[in-house]
Amino acid sequence: MKKIGILGGGQLGRMLLQAAANYPVETFVMENDTGCPAAHLCHHFIKGNITSFDDVYNFGQGLDAITIEIESVNVEALEKLENEGVKIYPSPAALKIIKDKILQKQFYKNNEIPTSSFVITQNKTELEQHINFLPAAHKIGMGGYDGRGVELLKTKEDIERGFDAPAVLEKLVTVKKEIAVIIAVNDKGENAIYPPVDMVFDPRLNLLEYQVSPAALPEKVLWKVEAIALKVVKSLKSAGIFAVELFVDADDNVLVNETAPRVHNSGHHTIEANYSSQFDMLWRIMLNYPLGNTEHILPAAIVNLLGAEGFTGPAYYEGLEEVLKTDNVFVHIYGKKETKPGRKMGHITILSNEKQELIHQANRIKHTLKVISL
């Protein structure tokens, strides 16, 4: 059996390991928190720091392949392991580009991939010189994750919230739709593309409300979305799973927002809704099996289950019983012991041929299910 390691032990690792148990593979996880969601689902759990060169390098020696759950891993150790023959998904070269928002933006520009216009700012003083560029999003180069490291700067007064560190200032786009596309690439360079997903945001709170797959797009926009997402992935020249997030603007222009070189929240519905899930697909890639079928079995929606505002402590899932009574929903609780505001605690997948039913259930679940602490 091949020995394959995952750096990071959160919910993505957990779902990867659920899928791994369909195949002959010996699994390893490294993470600092011994009680993390993935710790008990692997053959070998190694407590360690994924940002430490030594920890990652020691973890990887003797493994056939490594994948990541989060971008903030020690890339230098992965490069050394790659040189010594360990397969890394994604390649350290691709990971280096993506984990630095500045390099990522430059990569799009260099490869003529449409993206919003931007300037790079090394510090706050430089930022102040670009007041004319507002409204814009200021994104820190390194270390941002899940909304952290991004500030929306609309007026001159907002500048003080900007980062005094290398960052990208991205021109704000009038977004009609946000789309995510998951693409799988194997070692031979063959790829498989999942149907694009509509990411529906709450206009007031700018929070992701729910996702619907497949996205409702005019055919020409769909083609653009698929072609651009594929171009991103091909330009990265790496095997693995990639999630490309795109904006469709008022004129139906398609712009790349950002790319994740790993399994991604926008692909969780594929567990039940598609023949080969994104997690199944990554094992196929790492075990040198044929790519799976990305077609959907049924259309789906996902609602993320976030820790409710005002509650920190042992998690309690209020309304879970009510949701579990619904005929066409699938509950995924990530098993995190503690909730805190905004923490990803689980997700719910809804399957239906009827789009109205997907949206109706997504809204119902959002109002029924809350993660609180008693």
Added chain:
Amino acid sequence: MKKIGILGGGQLGRMLLQAAANYPVETFVMENDTGCPAAHLCHHFIKGNITSFDDVYNFGQGLDAITIEIESVNVEALEKLENEGVKIYPSPAALKIIKDKILQKQFYKNNEIPTSSFVITQNKTELEQHINFLPAAHKIGMGGYDGRGVELLKTKEDIERGFDAPAVLEKLVTVKKEIAVIIAVNDKGENAIYPPVDMVFDPRLNLLEYQVSPAALPEKVLWKVEAIALKVVKSLKSAGIFAVELFVDADDNVLVNETAPRVHNSGHHTIEANYSSQFDMLWRIMLNYPLGNTEHILPAAIVNLLGAEGFTGPAYYEGLEEVLKTDNVFVHIYGKKETKPGRKMGHITILSNEKQELIHQANRIKHTLKVISL
């Protein structure tokens, strides 16, 4: 989080634990083999003998609930644990009836559940007095499993293959169809029934060829099948998952063959084919959640992957790549290190709205995929 234990660590435990990771639950497994398929997928693995009173009793203390993967567990320890407040699925009383083929047959008779006629034989001398009852199946009372402990006695000469131990001699039925039905029962006594499954046998080898869900049955036969399976489960007066295997004879009479008080091979397709799988359903029962939806998303077939004749040793899956190229199949390899003839090494699920496609792919997979040793 509730603490729930599984006695036995084979593929049923493995698939139970894959499903457990969707819910907040702390999992425990006891099994003698530390390299068994489920060992690495639980929070706590305890090496122990599931037939030993002390081992089972010690395992169960402090747990909220226990379920089983196999009938051959120490029931006395489970009874003591039940008296001390641990929930047991199935109840020890139901398990006692089922694990002894003699008690099981008498249970059907006492509850007026149709089953083939039978006589009980305590030893070979008693068996010899029933030559007129042949052709019949001789089933050992305790300890039979997966075809072991059953002898087909057609003529006087076959008698010597009979068991010199308490056993049941069951009149042979002319079987038109073999059907399996999975039923879920919760603590309140509510139940949910899965669509019956057609078990298709090779007429020459008497080996299960493949299973198709839902079974093709005339409506009146379907009603009988469902009513009789429900009567079995209600008469057992236990919560849990039950698999009732039935014969349909030449005259469309429906007879119970046997019952398993646990998740079962005939329900493996429910992982992909039904809204709530049998594994998901058992967690719902044990965690006191509402019962799930047993409806199918798509019709399905299953092919079991057995160790090929003539090969014993480290498992190699010949033809696996070919099968993984098929658009509508799902592979489940159980991760057993060693193959031996007839050993259950995995299963393949096929989804399709077209019955012909299900049967075509089932046959193709049977001829493509082989578990050998290099």
